[in-house]
Amino acid sequence: MDKKIKAGLIQQSNTVDTQANMQRLKKNIEECAQQGAQLVVLQELHNCLYFCQTENTQLFDLAENIPGPSTLFYGDIARSLNIVLVTSLFEKRAPGLYHNTAVVFDTDGNIAGKYRKMHIPDDPAYYEKFYFAPGDLGFEPIQTSIGKLGVLVCWDQWYPEAARLMALKGADLLIYPTAIGWESSDMEDEKERQRNAWIISQRGHAVANGLPVISVNRTGHEPDPSGQTKGIQFWGSSFVAGPQGEFLAQASQNKEENLIVEIDLNRSENVRRWWPFLRDRRIDEYGNIVKRFID
Template sequence: MTQPPLSADLAIAAIQQQCSVDKDTSLATSERLIRQAAADGAQLVVLQELHATLYFCQTEDTSVFELAEPIPGPTSRRLSALAAELGIVLVGSIFERRMNGVYHNTAVVFERDGTIAGLYRKMHIPDDPGFYEKFYFTPGDASFNDGRNGFTPIDTSVGRLGVLVCWDQWYPEAARLMALAGAEVLIYPTAIGWDVTDDPEEQARQLDAWVTVQRGHAVANNLPVIAPNRVGTEPDPSGSSDGIRFWGNSFICGPQGEFLARADDHSETLLSATINRSRSESIRRIWPYFRDRRIDAYGDILKRVRD
């Protein structure tokens, strides 16, 4: 069946929540906010990174792999049923068990009928104090995208979604590749926060950098950005640090980086906004970055270091 033409306006929602050690509790919070978003008219709802669990990457612990699930699996089936019941496109996040020894940090996009429109497996994997993700996650590949580049948008009934995950948000290459492949919006489910021992000035600099780089991707690619992040302080299970205070500040911005909605640093929040699809096209006509790209001069971008 041919899809009807997409309307110019798209109602979107991003969910900022605190997570629990218990999956059912976390997912119940997600479900309550998803239902509220749908009741408010959202057509596209985006959840934060690893929203079903605490952020377990503060330590390296092999028992944590028991949290991983296949896709389809319990969490994906629950989100699938919710998308179908509410008639929304839903972006969720799952600690995916792909096979013995291969696990991914995976964003799953569910269509309005509950089918899986596509997967995005996190490509850039950090390994920093308190964020030991390389211990848990294999970098993504192109296996779900018909052999195409891993940075491939996912086609849905509400448009072509450029889904990335957290650490990917610091890389202009990822955003640009999604834009070049026709993404109509950039989406960054996130779990990022402060070392609680950092001084307030350093915390402010980190938060400002996080917001600025993503708004920069919006500006450089003339695309809206949806960036939901978690809130709450989560202890370090090992006791070797004071844990992480997740800084929230989830936001939705337009294709010139303008804020359409923004959350605070501590509240459970449902952000809502309406984006106009035609704005990216009109902005690209007067700010023609893509026309003026010097692709003949960018070969060295594929080198680790320019000598």
């Protein structure tokens, strides 16, 4: 059985104009599909600027219901192009209850499934706990016509437990819509350490689980509305790694790009035969992993 797929990654910079951002995404999705992409992955919170640099109650107005206007917009695109599309939306679940939610559309334009971001950061310029409740849908791969997608979101990418649980539930690949970058006061060597750590962590998930990884980041500079910092320079570097952590493709740090990458899902079977990490796990000794800390 041929299990090769072509994936499109859209690395884009955003403006304050949500509708313009969405129309540019539509154009880029169409370009990816024209180049043969069967799966297209967008960056985290791709409709708008990364609004979590400040805590502002008025910004909850950016959120919308799922289903809602954005799911209609992106579902129509997926159906018209006959692609699987991974999106990242600000979900209004109920008054006062919001999530950072990835929504996956199948080739018929219907919602194949969604994932609510589980790990929520709270760092300077990344005040996500103010906006998002932690996800409650668990680590469940989403079944699509091209396979089972282990969709996670940004901060989740630092946690090996999340990747492992997706793998144990049969994910064919891991996908991380992302919004991450530098604060300009960091020294250049520190910036590079941060970017490399981000890449290494995700390549490690590929190796440990014998699965391809797709990570899509935004690029460009977004100012801090409060003026307290110099904003975030998103570092791009979107990439696809194979099941041995090998780079299949990588975008630049500072340019908008569409990447088209062929991914051979058959390789996962071979790699897991060569490196049988799942076979050799000591599941009888891992009980303490569910503790916050072992005194």
